[in-house]
Amino acid sequence: ANFDVIRLINTCIESAKISLHKDVRFSVMSTSPSVFIDADEAHLKNVVTNLIDNAIKYSVGSIDIAISIVVGPKDIEIRIKDNGLGIAPVYHKDIFDRFFRVPTGNLYAVKGFGLGLAYVKQVVDQHNGFIEVESALERGTTFIITLPKSTKI
Numbered sequence: 001a002n003f004d005v006i007r008l009i010n011t012c013i014e015s016a017k018i019s020l021h022k023d024v025r026f027s028v029m030s031t032s033p034s035v036f037i038d039a040d041e042a043h044l045k046n047v048v049t050n051l052i053d054n055a056i057k058y059s060v061g062s063i064d065i066a067i068s069i070v071v072g073p074k075d076i077e078i079r080i081k082d083n084g085l086g087i088a089p090v091y092h093k094d095i096f097d098r099f100f101r102v103p104t105g106n107l108y109a110v111k112g113f114g115l116g117l118a119y120v121k122q123v124v125d126q127h128n129g130f131i132e133v134e135s136a137l138e139r140g141t142t143f144i145i146t147l148p149k150s151t152k153i
């Protein structure tokens with residue numbers, strides 16, 4: 001179905017805020033006030049929710065989550081950036097695998113199944129899009145999703 005990605009992102013942020021027990025600041029930046037995409041709305045909502053959930057889970061202190069949307073001629077790029085723990089480059093190739101969790105002691109205090117990003121990648125793949133990660137330890141993480149404006153799935 002056709003829907004506005006900016007609206008969807010704002011809905012995800014409002015839902016995330018309801019159960020927040022951490023100090024988080026969100027910002028949304030977009031090249032245009034509404035960005036329509038033909039995609040699976042329910043799954044895309046879960047994708048954004050999963051990435052926001054990770055950004056909050058793997059961060060400490062005062063957390064900044066910056067979401068930006070850039071509309072190209074054919075594609076829409078969504079960036080979700082946090083200033084959290086980061087992921088060492090050696091693990092970047094593994095994080096989209098089912099059940100993979102970064103094997104660092106303190107992260108195991110954070111509950112999870114290692115399934116969120118595998119689901120996210122599957123949804124993005126089904127839309128003929130792609131996902132990339134930019135991250136460095138203790139500096140934060142950015143997930144970049146590129147989706148065609150229209151995919152028939």
Ligand code: ATP
Pocket residue numbers: 054055058082084085086087095100101102103107111112113114115116117118141
């Ligand atoms: P689930 O999402 O199934 O509840 P999970 O969060 O552990 O569990 P994924 O979302 O697939 O699983 O993430 C895989 C691993 O990648 C995480 O365990 C964590 O080590 C790392 N990770 C994911 N997102 C971030 C992030 N924003 N910052 C730092 N590490 C991250």
Ligand code: MG
Pocket residue numbers: 050053054112115116117
């Ligand atoms: Mg997760």
